[in-house]
Amino acid sequence: MGREHTNREYEQELRRLREQILLMGAKVEESIINSIRALTERDTTLAERTIAFDRQINQMEVDIDGLCMQVLARRQPVASDLRFITMALKLVTDLERIGDLGVNICERVGELNQEPPLKPYVDLPVMAEETQRMLHDALDAFVAGDAEAAHRVIERDVTIDAYYTQIFRELLTYMMEDVRNIYRATRLQSIAKYLERVGDHATNLAEMVVFMVKGKDIRHAGKLGNAGT
Amino acid sequence: MKIPIEAENPKITVRGLSVFYGQKKALGPVSMDMPEKRVTALIGPSGCGKSTFLRSLNRMNELIPGCRMEGTVQLDTQPIYGPGIDPVIVRRRIGMVFQRSNPFPKSIFENVAYGLRISGMTSGSEMSGRVERALRQAALWEEVKDRLTESALGMSGGQQQRLCIARALAVEPEVLLMDEPASALDPIATAHIEELINELSDNYTVVIVTHNMQQAARVSDFTAFFYMGDLIEVDKTQVLFTKPSQSKTEDYITGRFG
Numbered sequence: 001m002g003r004e005h006t007n008r009e010y011e012q013e014l015r016r017l018r019e020q021i022l023l024m025g026a027k028v029e030e031s032i033i034n035s036i037r038a039l040t041e042r043d044t045t046l047a048e049r050t051i052a053f054d055r056q057i058n059q060m061e062v063d064i065d066g067l068c069m070q071v072l073a074r075r076q077p078v079a080s081d082l083r084f085i086t087m088a089l090k091l092v093t094d095l096e097r098i099g100d101l102g103v104n105i106c107e108r109v110g111e112l113n114q115e116p117p118l119k120p121y122v123d124l125p126v127m128a129e130e131t132q133r134m135l136h137d138a139l140d141a142f143v144a145g146d147a148e149a150a151h152r153v154i155e156r157d158v159t160i161d162a163y164y165t166q167i168f169r170e171l172l173t174y175m176m177e178d179v180r181n182i183y184r185a186t187r188l189q190s191i192a193k194y195l196e197r198v199g200d201h202a203t204n205l206a207e208m209v210v211f212m213v214k215g216k217d218i219r220h221a222g223k224l225g226n227a228g229t
Numbered sequence: 230m231k232i233p234i235e236a237e238n239p240k241i242t243v244r245g246l247s248v249f250y251g252q253k254k255a256l257g258p259v260s261m262d263m264p265e266k267r268v269t270a271l272i273g274p275s276g277c278g279k280s281t282f283l284r285s286l287n288r289m290n291e292l293i294p295g296c297r298m299e300g301t302v303q304l305d306t307q308p309i310y311g312p313g314i315d316p317v318i319v320r321r322r323i324g325m326v327f328q329r330s331n332p333f334p335k336s337i338f339e340n341v342a343y344g345l346r347i348s349g350m351t352s353g354s355e356m357s358g359r360v361e362r363a364l365r366q367a368a369l370w371e372e373v374k375d376r377l378t379e380s381a382l383g384m385s386g387g388q389q390q391r392l393c394i395a396r397a398l399a400v401e402p403e404v405l406l407m408d409e410p411a412s413a414l415d416p417i418a419t420a421h422i423e424e425l426i427n428e429l430s431d432n433y434t435v436v437i438v439t440h441n442m443q444q445a446a447r448v449s450d451f452t453a454f455f456y457m458g459d460l461i462e463v464d465k466t467q468v469l470f471t472k473p474s475q476s477k478t479e480d481y482i483t484g485r486f487g
Contacts, residue, residue, distance in 0.1 A: 003485040010484065076443050078470045078482045215472030 010075055014084070017067050021088055021095075024060040025139040028095045031057065031102035032135060032198060036128040038106055039191065040121060044113045047106035057099035061092045083215060087208040091142075094201040094208075098135065101194040101201075108187045108194075118174065118184040124192060127163035131195045131202070134160065138205040142212075150209035153202060154218075160199035167192040236264035236451075240404060240434040241286060241323075246300035248281050248290060256281045258300060259460045261453060263404075268426060268435040270449035270466065272442055274486065277455040283406050283438050287323035288316040304404070321348070324397035328409040330389035332381035332396075337373050340381045340392055344400040359399055366432075367395035368425050387418025394425065398433075405429060407437040411444065423448050442482055446470045454478045 005011040031050055038047035068089050071077060077085050112118075134156050141149040171185040171192075210218050239262035247257030256278035263269045271279040281290065288309060290296045302309050309319045321344075332340050341360045342352075350356055360377075364370040369391045373384075381392055390410060397405060407426070411419040426448045429435055439445050445452050446466060453463035454477070462475040473479045480486055 003480055005484050006486055007484055078442070078446070079473055079479050081483050082471060 010071075013067070013071050013075070014081065017064065017071065017085075017088060020060065020064050020067065021091060022139070022143060024057060024064065024092065024095050025142070027053075027057050027060065028098045028102070029132065029135055029139065031099050032105075032128075032132050035102040035105035035109065036125070036132065038109045039112075039128070040125050042109075042113050042117070044110055047109040047113075050106045051103050054099050054103045057096060061096040064088060064092045080212070080215075083212050087212045091205060091208055094204045098198050098201045101198050104194050105191050108191050112184060112187050115184055118181060118188065123163060123167050123170070124188065124195075127160065127167065127192065127195055130156070130163065131160055131198045134199055135202045135205075138202045138209070141206060141209045145209070145213050147210045147213040150206040150213075153206040157199050157203045160196055164192050164196040236262035236267075238265040239263065240265035240305065241436070242301075242303040243282075243286075244301045244303075246282070246285060246302060247298060248278075248285055249297045250293070251295045254458060256285075256455075256458045257460075260300075261460060261463050263434060263436055264451065265434050266430055266432065267450040268430045268437060268448055269451045269453065270445035271436065271438045271453050271455060272440075272445050272482075273455035273461075274481065275440075276457075278458040279438050279453075279455045280408055282455065282460075283408055283436060286404070286406055286436060287320050287325055289320075289325070291316070321400050322402055323404040323406060324400065324402035325406040325408070326390070326393050326397050326410050328412055330386060330393050330413070332384070332389050332392050334380065334382055336378045337381050337384070337392065338377040341395050341399045344396060348400065359401075360395075363395040363399035366398050366429070367391045368421065368428070369395055385418070387414050387421055390414060390418070390422060391425065394422075394429075398429075402433070404434045404436065407435065409438055409440060412440060419444070442470075454481060456481065 005014070031053060034046055034050045034053075037043065038050060068085050071085055075081075134153055137149065138153045141147075141153060168189055171189050174181045175185045207219050210216060241263040243262070244260045245258040246260070248255050259278075259282060271283060273279045284290045285298060286302060286309075290298065298310070304319070304322060308314070309323075333343060335343070338360055341363050342350075342356055345356055345359055350359075361370060361374075364373060369388060372388060373392075381389065384392060390413075394405075394410070410426075411422045414422065423444065426435055426437065430450070437445075437448065449466045451463060452466045452469045454461045454469070454473075454475075456477055462469065462473060462478045464474070469478065470482060473482065
């Protein structure tokens with residue numbers, strides 16, 4: 001989408017759509033950052049604020065969907081515009097889900113903060129930071145329309161998965177040691193799982209960026225058999 | 230660059246085709262194939278050469294004074310500009326439908342029968358059969374079967390255009406060229422024509438020029454994009470409208486020109 005549309009109103013609509021997606025992305029990122037801070041700083045107030053903040057994200061999902069429908073109905077977009085609009089429709093679903101995962105983290109934080117801390121967090125904040133950076137880079141790749149950067153984001157998902165496995169194993173030892181740890185350990189395990197899911201959604205976003213830029217569908221690489229062709 | 234495309238089943242094969250009006254080159258050189266029993270759409274801004282290209286496929290350009298051309302056009306394996314080839318025979322095998330429906334001021338029946346009469350057929354059951362078949366193929370029979378003797382000029386615009394298609398089909402051509410066949414019609418009549426094009430491609434090779442890109446996207450199997458006398462890109466319609474390979478095509482179909 002290098003050059004501008006001859007029709008300026010159409011150009012405006014596309015630009016507005018793009019801005020809205022970026023704004024939603026920023027809000028989602030903020031939600032994840034705050035939910036992690038609420039966890040590490042045991043800040044229940046911040047957790048509650050973040051849960052309430054999710055309504056804004058949900059509203060944006062609805063607004064962006066509406067904008068996409070409007071452009072589809074009125075402009076019949078093709079080529080890169082068509083790829084952008086169809087991806088926008090899918091992208092907001094992933095973004096909204098990430099927002100929900102931020103809410104889920106905050107809910108678990110609220111429960112954890114009723115109890116004394118189980119252990120000092122070592123891997124979890126590192127995983128959280130890595131996940132949040134992955135999300136950030138996926139959104140950056142979207143802004144820049146950079147397929148190479150998107151590919152690099154996708155490659156990082158294995159690291160996130162590895163963190164999850166490691167954290168899960170460690171928490172298991174706590175649970176085996178003392179059944180009274182189970183309540184807190186399962187909450188922490190859930191949080192690690194939510195973060196792992198955030199990584200998956202960030203991967204989806206990056207895959208959409210590649211499709212938008214290159215027109216090439218790289219999902220489920222080599223695992224579709226002949227069913228899709 | 231994906232030019233020329235070599236189709237698996239070419240009905241028309243164009244190689245190095247250039248068309249000049251006087252000193253001015255209007256087109257080319259263009260090379261591309263039009264596959265048999267498929268719809269190929271030609272798109273591009275006004276003056277891009279798409280209509281010139283279409284007209285050169287059945288030797289209509291040579292009717293224009295000062296028009297000169299180079300290159301070859303083959304129907305199956307036969308060069309249509311070859312020595313001793315009668316343009317009238319070419320046009321019987323390659324029919325044409327124009328933008329403005331142009332029925333003769335005659336009855337509906339006589340409009341369709343016209344081509345048959347000038348090729349020597351006389352009235353009789355064979356002629357009635359051919360007229361009926363052409364009208365059925367043009368999806369018009371049910372609407373006109375009880376008023377075949379009425380004037381064609383009393384029909385609606387959409388009906389008149391389908392009558393012109395029936396007239397072109399009556400002489401049983403192999404290829405049908407259409408120059409913006411629906412641009413003067415309302416959306417319903419346009420939908421009829423588009424549905425008809427789809428059905429015709431079961432039996433005919435169709436080449437259509439259209440200004441309406443959505444129409445090209447709806448009716449064609451292949452789309453060729455022309456710009457300033459050059460063929461920029463030709464590909465499967467689905468590919469061209471989702472992921473064109475040339476930035477000029479991208480700019481044009483997304484509306485980023487001028």
